[in-house]
Amino acid sequence: MTTVKRIFYGIFVVLLTILVSQSMAKAQVQGCSQSGHPVTTGGNQFPLRVDESLFLEPASLEIKLLNIxxxxxxxxxxxxxxxxxxxxxxxxxxxxxxxxxxxxxxxGQEDLAVANVEGHSIQLINVVPYPMSTQSKETLHYIATLAVSQI
Known part of the structure; x- marks a missing residue:
């Protein structure tokens, strides 16, 4: 019985270590959208539409998407x-x-997608939807994904 307990204890310790290390690796900037709802994309990536803001705490930063x-x-x-x-x-x-x-x-110009502001790196990751010739750009409702990390 002692051997079984040791095995379970060992498995528990390994799993706990993995969970803690993943949590630390994914340490993220806490944010919420203009509506006040938390952004739930995981990691440090946040989707924003034009005229939406992201509020970062405890840095007291507001990032607003002005246009695309x-x-x-x-x-x-x-x-x-x-x-x-x-x-x-x-x-x-x-x-x-x-x-x-x-x-x-x-x-070929990845540096154009990054701004360093107040100890934070803000990077444009993606903008969707991708244009098609059959769609008018005026009818597209773009969503930009930004990655925010402390530097």
């Missing part, structure tokens, strides 16, 4: 240039504007 400019080649067309998409954000701390930052996804 999309010149990506539609997925159902062959283009000579892939294009790019830019999400423009504003960052506010304690009611004070820290600036407006364009974050651009462009092939």
């Amino acid at each position: 400019e999309d010149s990506r080649c539609p997925s159902d067309v062959q283009c000579i240039w892939a294009g790019q998409v830019t999400a423009t954000i504003s960052v506010i701390s304690d009611g004070q504007s820290l600036g407006v930052f364009p974050l651009t996804l462009k092939a």
Whole structure:
């Protein structure tokens, strides 16, 4: 019986260690959308629509998605240039504007997708939906996914 207890204890310790290490690895910036609901994407990635804000605590930062400019080649067309998409954000701390930052996804220029503000790295990860030639850009309701981490 003692051997069985040791085995279960060993398994318990290993599982607990794995859970704790995963929790620490996924230590995230806590945020909520403009509606006040927590963002539930997991990790440190947050989806935002135009005119929505993300509030980060305890840093007291507000990140607002101001607009999306999309010149990506539609997925159902062959283009000579892939294009790019830019999400423009504003960052506010304690009611004070820290600036407006364009974050651009462009092939081969990953540095354009990152802004470092007040000890945080804000990176544009993705913008959906991807354009199609049959859709008007005015009818698209873009969602930008931002990754936020402390630096």
